[in-house]
Amino acid sequence: MSLKETDLHHPIKNWLETQNCAVKAEVKSIDMVGMFNELLIAVELKLKLNLEVINQAVERQSIADLVYIAVVHDFKAVESKRFKMTLLTLKRLNLGLLVVNFRATEPIVTELLKPEHFDFEKSKRQKQRKRAEIIKEFNRRSGDFNKAGSSKSKLMTAYREECIYIAYLIQTLGLSRAKEFEPYGIKSTKASSIMSKNFHGWFERIDKGLYRLSESGVLALEEYKGVVEFIIKSKEVKNDT
Secondary structure: OOOOHHHHHHHHHHHHHHOOOEEEEEEOOEEEEEEEOOEEEEEEEOOOOOHHHHHHHHHHOOOOOEEEEEEEOOOOHHHOHHHHHHHHHHHHOOOEEEEEEOOOOOOEEEEEEOOOOOOHHHHHHHOHHHHHHHHHHHHHOOOOOOOOOOOOOOOOOHHHHHHHHHHHHHHHHOOEOHHHHHHHOOOHHHHHHHHHHOOOOOEEEEEOOEEEEOHHHHHHHHHOHHHHHHHHHHHHHHHHO
């Protein structure tokens, strides 16, 4: 069934009327206007949720008390991560969302999102742990080795930096135990965990707690030569201060 935006008219009008609104369509370029006492409600109709209709809805907020976007219910899209992120965007913009299911015998309107005030401070409080993790990761990195927008390339994380530094120390000191890295600013528990887990495959266990570099570890130091030099310099500057 090929739908048109006008097919949304009757379901959305009926839904607004069940909310005790007086309704009229195409009022001063607004697709549909509902009045509840003195409350002015604007609804923008679109077959699909996209940036164009979101921009229209935001513009309507300068006129109306409440603003909805109404679209055809896309059963596949609503399960996607992208749609959930879009819902969060609409929520932060204080926009409501209505979806119309045309698969039923009679179209069914569902209010997926109410056009309510978004509490930014509450949202920040709920995300304190994630915020702390970001700050911790930022502070643990010695430099900025990644290119913004990268998605498929290997990212230089704080953990990878620590692995590189330990690999460099083993190359410099020879066969090593975790406690030998303490004078170089790496706690033995951290070093022991990194070498035993051997996430990148750069270390080889020779004896209990005793490690050397693997062949891939040697190649990694060559690959990240610039990173190694930067880390060493940053450690020297830190020690000087």
